[in-house]
Amino acid sequence: MTDQSKALPQLPLTQEIIEQHGLSEEEYQQILKHLGREPNLTELGIFSVMWSEHCSYKSSRVHLKRFPTEGERVVQGPGENAGAVDIGDGFAAVFKMESHNHPSFIEPFQGAATGVGGILRDIFTMGARPIALLNSLRFGELDLPQNQHLFKGVVSGISSYGNCMGVPTVGGEIAFNDIYSKNPLVNVFCLGIVKKDRLLRGLAKGAGNQVLYIGAKTGRDGIHGATMASDSFDDASEKKRPNVQVGDPFLEKLLLEACLEFLEQDLLVGIQDMGAAGLTSSSCEMASRAGTGIEMDVAKVPRREPQMTPYEVLLSESQERMLLVAQPGKEEAVLAICRKWGIDAAVVGQVTGDGLLRVKEGNKVVAEIPAHALAEEGPRYERPAAPPQYQEFLQSLNLDALPDVKDPAEVLLKLLGSPTIASKRWVFRQYDHMVGTNTVVCPGSDAAVVRIKGTTKALAMTTDGNSRYCLLNPYLGGGLAVAEAARNLVCAGAQPIGVTDCLNFGNPERPDVMWQFIMAVEGIADACRTLEIPVVSGNVSFYNETNGLSIYPTPILGMVGLIERQEAITTQWFKHPGDRIFLLGETKEDLGGTEYLKVIHAREQGSPPWLDLDLEKNLHSCLLTLIRNELVESAHDCSEGGLLVTLAESCVTHPSAPFGANVIISQQRLRLDSLLFGESPSRVLVSIRPQHVDQVLETVQHAGVPITLLGEVTQGNMDVTVQGPHEHPVCQVSLPLSDMADQWHHSLARQLGVEQA
Amino acid sequence: MKVKIFVTLKNGILDPQGRAIQQSLQTLGFSTVEEVRIGKFMELDLNETNTASAENKIKSMCEKLLANTVIEDYRYEILET
Amino acid sequence: MKVKIFVTLKNGILDPQGRAIQQSLQTLGFSTVEEVRIGKFMELDLNETNTASAENKIKSMCEKLLANTVIEDYRYEILET
Amino acid sequence: MNIGIIVFPGSNCDRDCAHVFSEVMGQASHLIWHQDTSVKGMDAIILPGGFSYGDYLRTGSIARFSPIMDAVAEFAGRGGMVLGICNGFQILLEAGLLPGVMLRNRALSFICEDAYVRVENADTPFTNQCKPGQVLRLPIAHADGNYFTDPVTLSALQANAQIVFRYCDRDGHVTSQANPNGSLDNIAGIRNSAGNVLGLMPHPERGAESVLHNEDGVTLFRSMLSALEKNKIRQPV
Ligand SMILES: Nc1ncnc2c1ncn2[C@@H]1O[C@H](COP(=O)(O)OP(=O)(O)O)[C@@H](O)[C@H]1O
Ligand SMILES: [Mg+2]
Secondary structure (H helix, E strand, C coil): CCHHHHHCCCCCCCHHHHHHCCCCHHHHHHHHHHHCCCCCHHHHHHHHHHCCHHHHCCCCHHHHCCCCCCCCCEEECECECCEEEEEECCEEEEEEEEECHHHHHHCHHHHHHHHHHHHHHHHHCCCCEEEEEEEEEEECCCCCHHHHHHHHHHHHHHHHHHHHHCCCEEEEEEEECHHHCCCCEEEEEEEEEEEHHHCCCCCCCCCCCEEEEEECCECCCCCCHHHHCCCCECHHHHHHHHHCCCCCHHHHHHHHHHHHHHHHCCCCCEEEECCCCHHHHHHHHHHHHHCCEEEEEHHHCCECCCCCCHHHHHHCCCCCEEEEEECCCCHHHHHHHHHHHCCCEEEEEEEECCCEEEEEECCEEEEEEEHHHHHCCCCCCCCCCCCCCCHHHHHCCCHHHCCCCCCHHHHHHHHHHCCCCCCCHHHHCCCCCCCCCCEEECECECCEEEECCCCCCEEEEEEECCHHHHHHCHHHHHHHHHHHHHHHHHHHCCEEEEEEEEEECCCCCCHHHHHHHHHHHHHHHHHHHHHCCCEEEEEEECCCEECCEECCCEEEEEEEEEECCCCCCCECCCCCCCCEEEEECCCCCCCCCCHHHHHHHCCCCCCCCCCCHHHHHHHHHHHHHHHHCCCCCEEEECCCCHHHHHHHHHHHCCCCCCCEEEEEEECCCCCHHHHHHCCCCCCEEEEECHHHHHHHHHHHHHHCCCEEEEEEEECCCEEEEEECHHHCEEEEEEECHHHHHHHHHHHHHHHHCCCCC | CEEEEEEEECCCCCCHHHHHHHHHHHHCCCCCEEEEEEEEEEEEEECCCCHHHHHHHHHHHHHHHHCCCCCEEEEEEEECC | CEEEEEEEECCCCCCHHHHHHHHHHHHCCCCCEEEEEEEEEEEEEECCCCHHHHHHHHHHHHHHHHCCCCCEEEEEEEECC | CEEEEEECCCECCHHHHHHHHHHHCCCEEEEEECCCCCCCCCCEEEECCECHHHHCCCCCCCHHHCCHHHHHHHHHHCCCEEEEECHHHHHHHHCCCCCCEEECCCCCCCEEEEEEEEECCCCCCCCCCCCCCCEEEEEEEECCCEEECCHHHHHHHHHCCCEEEEEECCCCCCCCCCCCCCCHHHEEEEECCCCCEEEECCCHHHCCEHHHCECCCHHHHHHHHHHHHHHCCCCCC
16 A cells, blocks of 8 residues: 555445445455445445446356366467457457347337447457447347337437448348347347457556546446346346446547557557446556556546546446557657547556556545455355256147148248348448448348458458247257357358357346356356367356346357458349259257247247257368359258248348259158248258259268258249158248348338338 | 426536537637537426426436436526516 | 527428328327427537527528528527626 | 549548449559549549548538548549549539539438439530430438529529439339439539539449449440540540
8 A cells, every 4th residue: 555545535435335236245245345444435336336246257267267268279368358369361250249238128229339339449449340240139029008108219329320430330130039028129230340469458567558448528427237237137226327328430430540550650558448437447457457557637538527426437338438558758749649530638647657547636546456356356156056947838839739830821921021031131221231332232132241451352241149938948049049150151151250149138146047058158168168169258247137027048259260262252132043952961850949830830849959969060161162163053051940931931032133943852750840941950952053953962072961952943932842751742842032022121010010122 | 377397408418409509609700609508498387386396306207208218418497476 | 699590491392201190190190280390409508608609600500501491491590698 | 543542530431433444444443542642643533432521511521621622623623534433523512613512312311323314415424425315213311412503503504404313213204203312403413614523423343243233334434434435635634
């Protein structure tokens, strides 16, 4: 302790105040140990945010260690603002995913907008120029006006922020289920590109270096946002409303350009954005990573509101702010760039060698805490975990009690109109997905593809997760999400090279939720390990629970794949009449947890499909070989809705010209609904030019991947015949393309009661 | 009856538009402009005659649709005609 | 001094936002809402004491920047403080 | 040729335009900061798309006061070629270099998709490589593209062949169904009466490379270069 410590105001901290800060008795004892004295109120506030679930990962850290995080291409694994992988030509791709669930429930537009703002800062903080955004959303069913309101608000918030920034939103996914009515999920993914040797990190290296604050002025917004994100919702949460943060995408655009200029002129030692817990987390994390301390004066922080206390300045979550560390002598150049872009900036302190976060207001020390204790030595919990009692009931499904499908055409149309499956054009039409002139495959195919200017390369990206599978079997659900994400990339012609995750779960203090979490993490880890895809960044969002009801376990994966040559990119839609349609992989009796069961039989039950990771891996390498040899015209993975929906999508999703198909499926021994709507993984529907068929068959059979000829692309209807033994027709589906297209294209807008041009 | 509704941001809520406009007014030489706050202004024609019942409706419209009460306040004036 | 500025669309200019809001109010059951016109409402803090000179500045700000006089009208109120 | 691309705070298609002119068209492109006051040495000026000043008051309304805009106006006054794309078009309107205003899109939301436009006047420095009536597929991305002007101005635009592009369907029919934003008379782009200033909402720079599956936008840039080539002798310096 320094002499000034005597100046620390010593307010008596009552039990009540400590509880209000969300700290347990045990945690408070740890604080006393770290400090060797009682904290003052400001210090208590600092500990409270830094040791919140959101910032400290106290319930998840021990489990996240299971993820494979290493690989040849990994330049930066978890622990920094974002992960980075080598994509060759001297470049690295920097990416990460973040949740903004609670703020989006309180104020959907601003909550989602500031979520986009936050993830963008995580990327350009690393010195990378963001080139793509994706988002993964969950809402309650659209028959409730409240859910429509949340959905519309979130979409326009994402669109307003991303469009203004000039970063294209190139993809994402959306699912609807009433479990999300009072707890929607908004996960946003961003990817940027940086010269590999210019990657910046959040390090406050070098005692004596200057600490600068740049960006928006600090206001009272979002004080204790991090603790809020670490708390469940109940109706009393309404009171927390005035804490809403408003995004300023214009300012963030200026901040982005300024930060990239610092990088170009090599002005910085380290940089970090002020996200959750604002100035506090950025300063102590930067110091802790570098093993240094930071001393700063809150009186020098630019402010928007009068009479803010140090407590408020330190904990504010005002958006669009960054903390920089620069060598003495370089700060003038930094300030000049800020002036050029019209951004507020101030030198607020310096790096010290004593390992302390020391905060002053003028000459008075108002807080003094070891940085490492705040950032790294927070509590860790191995919370009790046990499967819920209802787990067995969920997984049981007596198929014999379910009548098999009578009219597959009618079921198909219903599924195509289910908002989870129907086209999301109403959404992505509001997103500028072309700015940057890199988007080679726009939203509407399995994965988005963005070319890398100055190289022959492109990156494919996707976000995936199926929470129903995870509810029924979290281990399998986690693995299936990894497999589907990878398969989507491979369908575009990309080799998966890295993944980020956003783990959305309920209250970790409940053993069943903790069990779901642990199982899902294991499922993801095992799948990533087998498929050799390192996890380089991620985010955990717990306490997704309202009035005691937790959401389904919802891990979302954001995966990135590399395409070496822009010529070898494939999309999901049929392209020429006469092309042969094949199914790679096998259809099994996999009805558990399907969209079919939910939409047609109103059941969310059964065991999700079994995943054979070796088969999956084999399928990927085989399909990649075919695509790289330019033998595949279209490739579409079978996921929600099964084979018939996949076929219909390949028919009608072409941006300008739909095609029909003439297909014969032989019945084998499956139920008809399993055959047509079951969701067996590791399957891809491809179309092949007739002259390539022989070569394709040879490659596929050589690889040991099952392949079945289904039929050919036509200019007529979608005709499907199911044949029993001896070519005996079991059933026939013949649907005009216009009926399917109308259902698929317009259902979402119709459910929202909006017109779509 | 004609109604005027004013929707403004709550105190303490960031107003990026106001800030941008204030700065550009400064650049244009209006150096005495110290702060700008932006709000919405709506004029409604209501087919109502009873002021009390109209007021109830107006409040309810504001709460439900016209103002985002999480971040905005509203105020109204009824002009009898 | 505090100034309130109202910017509204000129008569006869189509107001897509106003129309959309009127329609959603109708859908919400507010059937007596016959027309909605949307405008902007700005509050300025001016460091001025002389009303006449302030008025000149306000007019000039409106003409130059705050309103597009091709389609918009403006009106202002000065609140002495 | 030297192509000057103005960078306003919030411009975000500036680098896209520079890429097309340098990498696709093989010209020299120069990013010009909005605080600069000269466009000397430029053969043509582009006002790129984006959200200048966040579009926080009205689109383009703040950008038009940027110091560089005097130089742009003077350049245009001397007959120099000025192309405003999307936000650039909106800035030209606010600056009075083109007549009219932009209202919110009819459906009030941002729209990003491919649109079809018909070349209504192929005798301009921006369209001389097009056939009259040719249909181009060009991406649009805007929330305020609903062009509006008074009846007198509209008649003048029509009478002087100042309407250069109109939204149409794939087959070139100008219908209200093919109008994505409610724009008056399906207007997608207009020129000034002298013919050297063009504003359009679609983004030709997003349709200028085969890897993006669209090269229709190249016709505009080729037209500009060909016009510059021809005028080189007459071009003011
Ligand atoms: N929120 C969204 N934002 C942008 N694009 C989206 C969004 N949701 C879905 N899409 C796009 O719609 C297409 C279909 O999505 P989805 O059905 O989830 O594909 P898949 O089942 O192959 O993962 C994809 O191209 C996806 O990127
Ligand atoms: Mg897919």
